[in-house]
Amino acid sequence: MSSLDADQYSDRDKKEDVHILHSMGYAQELERRMSRFSNFAISFSIICILSGGINSLAQATSGAGGAAIGYGWPLGCLISGVFALAMAQIASAYPTAGGLYHWGSILGNRFTGWVTAWLNLLGLVTVLGAINTGTWGFFAGSIAPWFDIATDTTTSAGFRNQIVFVAAITFVQALINHFGIRLTAKLTDFSGYLIFATAIVLTVVLLFGVKTWDIQRLFTFTNYSGLPEGDAPIWPKGDNIWYIFALGLLLPIYTITGYDASAHTSEETQKAAHSVPAGIVSSVWWSFLFGYLMLCAFVLAIPDMNEAAKQGWNVFFWTMDSATHPKVAQALYIAIFVAQFLCGLATVTSVSRMIFAFARDGGLPASGLLSKVSPAHRTPVAAIWTGSTLAVLFVWGASLVTIAGSSAYTIVVSCTVIFLFISFTIPIALGMLVYGTSKWPKPGPWNMGGFLFRIVAFLSVVAMVAIFLIGIQPPNDWALYITVGFLVLTAIVWIAFENKRFQGPPIGDMIAKRQRDIREAEKAVGEI
Numbered sequence: 370m371s372s373l374d375a376d377q378y379s380d381r382d383k384k385e386d387v388h389i390l391h392s393m394g395y396a397q398e399l400e401r402r403m404s405r406f407s408n409f410a411i412s413f414s415i416i417c418i419l420s421g422g423i424n425s426l427a428q429a430t431s432g433a434g435g436a437a438i439g440y441g442w443p444l445g446c447l448i449s450g451v452f453a454l455a456m457a458q459i460a461s462a463y464p465t466a467g468g469l470y471h472w473g474s475i476l477g478n479r480f481t482g483w484v485t486a487w488l489n490l491l492g493l494v495t496v497l498g499a500i501n502t503g504t505w506g507f508f509a510g511s512i513a514p515w516f517d518i519a520t521d522t523t524t525s526a527g528f529r530n531q532i533v534f535v536a537a538i539t540f541v542q543a544l545i546n547h548f549g550i551r552l553t554a555k556l557t558d559f560s561g562y563l564i565f566a567t568a569i570v571l572t573v574v575l576l577f578g579v580k581t582w583d584i585q586r587l588f589t590f591t592n593y594s595g596l597p598e599g600d601a602p603i604w605p606k607g608d609n610i611w612y613i614f615a616l617g618l619l620l621p622i623y624t625i626t627g628y629d630a631s632a633h634t635s636e637e638t639q640k641a642a643h644s645v646p647a648g649i650v651s652s653v654w655w656s657f658l659f660g661y662l663m664l665c666a667f668v669l670a671i672p673d674m675n676e677a678a679k680q681g682w683n684v685f686f687w688t689m690d691s692a693t694h695p696k697v698a699q700a701l702y703i704a705i706f707v708a709q710f711l712c713g714l715a716t717v718t719s720v721s722r723m724i725f726a727f728a729r730d731g732g733l734p735a736s737g738l739l740s741k742v743s744p745a746h747r748t749p750v751a752a753i754w755t756g757s758t759l760a761v762l763f764v765w766g767a768s769l770v771t772i773a774g775s776s777a778y779t780i781v782v783s784c785t786v787i788f789l790f791i792s793f794t795i796p797i798a799l800g801m802l803v804y805g806t807s808k809w810p811k812p813g814p815w816n817m818g819g820f821l822f823r824i825v826a827f828l829s830v831v832a833m834v835a836i837f838l839i840g841i842q843p844p845n846d847w848a849l850y851i852t853v854g855f856l857v858l859t860a861i862v863w864i865a866f867e868n869k870r871f872q873g874p875p876i877g878d879m880i881a882k883r884q885r886d887i888r889e890a891e892k893a894v895g896e897i
Contacts, residue, residue: 378404378639386464386641393465394875394883395729396890399636399722400550400747405644407554408631410561412652415500415627415719417712418660419564419571419705421620424503426667427682428620431593431603433610434674437617438664439587445621446657448835451828452790453628453653455797457646458822460632461813464641467726468632471874472796476803479873484859485795486727489629491855492789493720496627497760498767499782500716501535501542504709508534510686511702528768536761542714543757546721549746550637553718560711567704568659574701575666578692587668590614593678603681605843615839622836623786624660628652629793630719633726646815720756725749730874744894783845787837787852794833801826 378401387397403411429437456468465471469489474482509520509531521527546553594613595606604616631648635641638648667685670692671677680687689698728739735751743750767781801823803809817825841849875883891897 382640386639389464389642390636391884391887392880393463393471394880394887395465395636396887397636397896398742398747398890398894399466399749401637401639401641402549402551403554403634403638403644405638405640405647406561407558408634408638408641408644408648409651410557411554411634411715411718412628412631412648413564413656414557414560414708414712414715415630416625416652416656417500417560417564417627417708418624418656418663419567419708420500420503420507420712421624422660422664423685423705424506425620425623426664427603427680427684428623429617429664430668430671430674430684431596431678431681432617433614434589434591434593434678435586435668436588436590437614437620438668441614441617442621442661442664443657445618446625446653446660448618448622448832449625449628450650450653450657451825451832452793452797453649454817454825455800455822455829456629456632456793457649457815458812458817458825459796459800460635460649461642461646461815462809462811464632464635464638464645464813465726466633466636466722467724467729468635468645469629469792469796470723470727470732473792473799474873475876476796476799476808479871480863480868481795481799482873483732483863483867483871485792486723486732487859488788488795489792490720490723490727492785492792493716493723494756494759495763495781495785496789497539497713497716497720497756498535498764499785500709501539501713501760502531502764504538504706504713505531505534506682507702507709508706510683511699512706515699522768532761532765532768535764538710538713539717539757539761542710542717543753545714546717546753547743547746547748547750549748550634550718553714554637556711557715557718560708560715563704563708563711565655565659567701567708568663570704571701572663572666574693574697575663575670575688578670579666580670580672580691582669584669586671586674587665591674591678593675596678597681598679601681612842616842618839619786621660622839625653625656626786626789627716627719629789630715633719633722636722642813643815646813717753717757720760721749721753724752724756728752730872732871742894747894780845780847780851783840783848784851784855787840787848788855790833790836794830797826797829801830 390397459472460468463472470482470486473485513520519526519530522531590610592610592613594604595602607613628649631645635645638644671688672691677684724739727733728736733739738751741751804819804822
């Protein structure tokens with residue numbers, strides 16, 4: 370997790386990074402300004418235990434109770450961790466922007482790369498919308514009351530405020546990204562330190578607010594499904610506690626994602642073959658550790674677990690009101706809000722690099738525009754603004770639609786995690802099958818060995834099945850139909866159109882033929 374200072378990045382290191390990129394048929398158009406710590410920080414910022422770890426608390430407290438944290442958080446983080454280990458092994462061998470798409474192509478074929486790209490892209494766009502909507506939810510429960518801002522989204526004023534808020538912060542996040550990776554990296558570096566510091570302070574404050582040191586509640590299973598009583602319980606009433614516990618695993622699994630950002634920014638990272646896999650793995654590890662300490666302190670600070678379950682999505686603010694002084698809580702709310710904003714900022718970076726990488730190989734409409742890099746800022750400007758705009762449109766459009774009595778926004782966000790993890794699983798499964806063959810003849814410098822990699826890859830496939838089964842349970846059962854429908858539509862589009870048109874990333878002789886284009890592209894942005 371140590372910082373890689375600029376003076377440690379020699380000309381030899383840079384030549385090695387560029388050589389690897391050229392060997393895969395791509396130009397060094399983006400600017401390598403991200404240190405090892407910066408690469409870690411961008412994934413750590415997207416994971417952001419102060420975002421998902423707080424906004425999703427009700428999935429545990431209104432589910433299986435304290436055990437959903439005590440046992441569930443480590444288990445869920447372990448599930449995400451096996452994906453991270455497998456992805457780190459591949460990222461070290463193939464450190465390119467939009468990594469998953471490239472891995473899916475080179476370890477499989479044009480089709481597997483294309484499907485991986487679309488799943489990851491849709492997941493990232495909707496995740497960006499969900500993160501900034503979650504930031505609105507936190508803002509509505511913490512800071513908005515200071516200014517008497519309408520926050521009830523069932524009213525026209527509250528709904529309008531939500532959309533304006535999401536659009537405004539997304540615009541600022543895109544603007545910062547527009548002006549270069551140097552500024553973005555500095556802010557995500559700051560975000561990494563801010564998350565560490567705020568999580569520690571929040572943990573200490575909550576522990577000071579503990580009324581009764583009931584450690585056992587962290588490991589006590591209680592079925593709170595069906596609560597809060599009323600029209601919208603977190604989980605429908607169920608009798609099987611293990612089923613309810615499994616649903617609660619969505620708290621850590623939904624939170625510990627986004628570490629693919631380290632791979633997406635490979636072409637902007639110094640010593641990428643070493644730094645990127647380290648960023649992927651360390652972001653998951655530190656998120657698990659600090660998240661667990663913070664969430665355990667939160668459970669201990671809850672005055673009454675039964676009352677907490679009845680609070681539903683308001684459980685965090687309800688507990689904070691009991692555990693600490695209002696002024697202390699307000700200071701923490703500001704820090705958490707800033708961290709959540711920077712989480713969205715890092716996600717804009719991730720989604721834009723995915724768009725850029727896919728468009729660079731002609732995978733998207735208007736690929737020529739979306740793959741263009743600004744010579745002044747060395748950023749894919751059109752990709753940044755396109756991804757940000759699509760995220761806002763998703764939040765606005767999906768919030769207006771209701772499916773079977775539930776908001777389409779909620780249902781699609783459930784699909785988002787499924788899409789993301791499928792996009793993780795495809796290249797991992799392919800890597801498991803072709804490791805050591807002509808498709809993947811040798812690993813990168815970050816290497817756990819073929820035997821261990823295959824075990825981790827197999828566990829990732831098993832974990833994907835579990836995530837899919839959990840993710841389509843009520844009240845998210847419509848996620849099954851949306852996921853299957855999307856896959857069917859994808860197959861139709863591929864067979865009817867893309868199979869004949871899409872060429873995929875350069876391979877073999879195509880790489881040699883592109884060397885002249887590579888030089889021209891690098892001249893255009895001032896790299897050479």
